[in-house]
Amino acid sequence: MRNTFVLLFLFLALAVNAQGARGLFSKDPIINHENFDKQRVHWGYFLGFNFYDFKFAYKQPGREILVDRTTGFDVGLIGNLRLHEYIDLRFEPGLYYTQRNLTFPGFTKEIDTKRQVGATYLHFPLLLKFSSLRTGNVRPYLLAGVSQTMNLGSNEASIDDNKQQKFRVKKMTSNAELGFGIDLYLEYFKFSPSIRGVFGMGDELIRDADPNSPWTSNVQSMKTRAILINFAFH
Numbered sequence: 001m002r003n004t005f006v007l008l009f010l011f012l013a014l015a016v017n018a019q020g021a022r023g024l025f026s027k028d029p030i031i032n033h034e035n036f037d038k039q040r041v042h043w044g045y046f047l048g049f050n051f052y053d054f055k056f057a058y059k060q061p062g063r064e065i066l067v068d069r070t071t072g073f074d075v076g077l078i079g080n081l082r083l084h085e086y087i088d089l090r091f092e093p094g095l096y097y098t099q100r101n102l103t104f105p106g107f108t109k110e111i112d113t114k115r116q117v118g119a120t121y122l123h124f125p126l127l128l129k130f131s132s133l134r135t136g137n138v139r140p141y142l143l144a145g146v147s148q149t150m151n152l153g154s155n156e157a158s159i160d161d162n163k164q165q166k167f168r169v170k171k172m173t174s175n176a177e178l179g180f181g182i183d184l185y186l187e188y189f190k191f192s193p194s195i196r197g198v199f200g201m202g203d204e205l206i207r208d209a210d211p212n213s214p215w216t217s218n219v220q221s222m223k224t225r226a227i228l229i230n231f232a233f234h
Contacts, residue, residue: 072098
């Protein structure tokens, strides 16, 4: 996480440096792309990093399942529809790569304790963008909306379960999303770094066939939590 924030800072520093003497934050900057946001529709793309987690709720309190998060990578497209001077509707389909490593309590053998949950997601968020008044070449904004996620690597249909070292999750999930970002109007394009939280709304765990399974019987629900750090170019 720390390394990603360093990268975010470097991207911002490069953007400010690319603006040159005219500056993004000077008192009287030269206004870039003055009419850019007046377009009814415009397109872009994004690159970014993600940090996916699981939030577990348990039937009975006890030792918890530990989640080791890793840094994932994502890439996608942006379609932006202007609804109002300060409100836009955005569709940001993307491909997300991630992995979570789970550690289950109560086992002596590592083959029973450890599970790797890798995923390749097709992520389809529909978001409302609430922009502030533009100041020079800078315009902060908030994002809120919902999304559907398809796990291309889902093993939902598998008849094997944790007894065969297979941790199963559902293929489709629904989420709520909330975040913020900033539009930087550079000389040749608009650069928009943002950070967004993803909150799964439904239980994603597929239980083992054994109702007393030591891996899944005590889990009330398992929901996705994620942080997305994206760099958009328009």
